[in-house]
Amino acid sequence: xxxxxxxxxGALAAIFGLxxxxxxxxxxxxxxxxxxxxxxxxxxxxxxxxxxxxLTQAFFQIPFGMASDRWGRKPVIVAGLLLFAAGSFLAATAxxxxxxxxxRVLQGAGAISAAVSALAxxxxxxxxxxxVMAMIGASIGLVFALSLVIAPPLAAAIGLSGLFVLIGCxxxxxxILLFVAVPNxxxxxxxxxxxxxxxxxxxRGSFAAVLFDPRLARxxxxxxTLHLIQMALWMVVPAALIGSGxxxxxxxxxxxxxxxxxxxxxxxxxxxxxxxxxxxRPVYAGAVALLVLVQAGFAWFAGDNWGVWGIGLWLLLFFVxxxxxxxxxxxxxxxxxxxxxxxxxxxIYNTTQSLGLFCGGLLGGWLVKSYGPTAVHLVCAAVGMxxxxxxxxxxxxxxxxxx
Numbered sequence: 382x383x384x385x386x387x388x389x390x391g392a393l394a395a396i397f398g399l400x401x402x403x404x405x406x407x408x409x410x411x412x413x414x415x416x417x418x419x420x421x422x423x424x425x426x427x428x429x430x431x432x433x434x435x436l437t438q439a440f441f442q443i444p445f446g447m448a449s450d451r452w453g454r455k456p457v458i459v460a461g462l463l464l465f466a467a468g469s470f471l472a473a474t475a476x477x478x479x480x481x482x483x484x485r486v487l488q489g490a491g492a493i494s495a496a497v498s499a500l501a502x503x504x505x506x507x508x509x510x511x512x513v514m515a516m517i518g519a520s521i522g523l524v525f526a527l528s529l530v531i532a533p534p535l536a537a538a539i540g541l542s543g544l545f546v547l548i549g550c551x552x553x554x555x556x557i558l559l560f561v562a563v564p565n566x567x568x569x570x571x572x573x574x575x576x577x578x579x580x581x582x583x584x585r586g587s588f589a590a591v592l593f594d595p596r597l598a599r600x601x602x603x604x605x606t607l608h609l610i611q612m613a614l615w616m617v618v619p620a621a622l623i624g625s626g627x628x629x630x631x632x633x634x635x636x637x638x639x640x641x642x643x644x645x646x647x648x649x650x651x652x653x654x655x656x657x658x659x660x661x662r663p664v665y666a667g668a669v670a671l672l673v674l675v676q677a678g679f680a681w682f683a684g685d686n687w688g689v690w691g692i693g694l695w696l697l698l699f700f701v702x703x704x705x706x707x708x709x710x711x712x713x714x715x716x717x718x719x720x721x722x723x724x725x726x727x728x729i730y731n732t733t734q735s736l737g738l739f740c741g742g743l744l745g746g747w748l749v750k751s752y753g754p755t756a757v758h759l760v761c762a763a764v765g766m767x768x769x770x771x772x773x774x775x776x777x778x779x780x781x782x783x784x
């Protein structure tokens with residue numbers, strides 16, 4: 382990678398990380414602290430407040446992605462971060478659970494994932510794109526682990542309102558970082574110049590073309606499945622750590638943090654094999670197969686007392702597969718999509734990702750309540766098998782040689 386590519390990748394990973402840290406900070410403490418708000422004892426409303434973000438994300442990812450194709454990546458990213466910050470400050474001042482829901486809805490309207498991913502693709506060559514996506518994925522994994530460690534003491538010190546003020550400030554800091562550290566792309570320069578000619582609509586990629594492209598559709602199904610499994614898994618793992626592992630909730634980070642950090646190290650050889658040695662298909666399909674194996678393993682041994690280290694081992698394998706796929710999927714989308722519709726394609730991708738999160742939580746909760754935790758793993762394994770059947774047929778895009 383050139384110095385410019387490393388700088389762009391690192392800065393965009395930091396922007397993504399700052400925003401995701403803001404989201405993850407409330408996860409370990411929200412359900413407890415929201416009870417202090419009027420109406421916060423209604424768990425349905427608390428759950429709605431927590432999940433409202435993902436639902437509005439799903440609605441706005443495609444419009445933001447398409448807008449970034451038309452008006453440039455940076456202006457759209459700034460608009461999204463401002464919306465996210467405004468939602469954070471609204472949530473910080475919420476007098477009751479209903480205003481908290483409104484704040485979370487406004488946070489979700491700042492759907493910048495597609496625009497950030499598209500800008501990362503714009504600023505890197507194809508042979509290095511997965512590395513940059515891996516940097517972004519690694520930043521998400523790191524801030525997730527960090528949030529599990531720092532959220533409880535932070536919440537104790539500044540409360541839920543203070544957490545949301547901090548989250549809003551992190552979003553504003555990400556805007557500064559965008560202009561200071563991320564290089565300009567010609568599309569952004571053109572969008573900022575009122576004298577620049579507008580883009581001919583005929584040269585812009587067709588939304589329907591990227592929506593119904595079978596290669597992109599298979600990848601979109603993949604990210605939907607990946608995040609459905611992720612959210613459903615988190616409906617059962619905390620209880621397993623407490624019940625089978627005997628680990629109090631406040632100490633779960635002792636398992637999550639080593640698993641995430643070690644998985645980031647283990648994913649590196651797989652990414653190198655996929656990108657440098659042309660093994661994209663076996664690495665991709667192998668990661669999906671590992672995801673299925675983890676679910677089958679959890680289901681098979683669910684009735685046994687594996688203890689905390691046994692659960693930690695399955696979580697490590699899950700994070701290895703998850704991080705590999707988080708790097709490969711957006712890279713493949715950006716390489717297969719028409720250049721003029723890259724933002725739209727990544728918007729569809731991020732929409733299906735958000736829907737996977739929403740459906741995974743809903744499905745996981747219903748399965749646990751109706752049939753127990755084993756059913757969650759079996760259903761996730763079955764959905765993963767469908768994805769595996771599609772993954773073995775993936776056709777890697779032809780490599781382009783840079784000059």
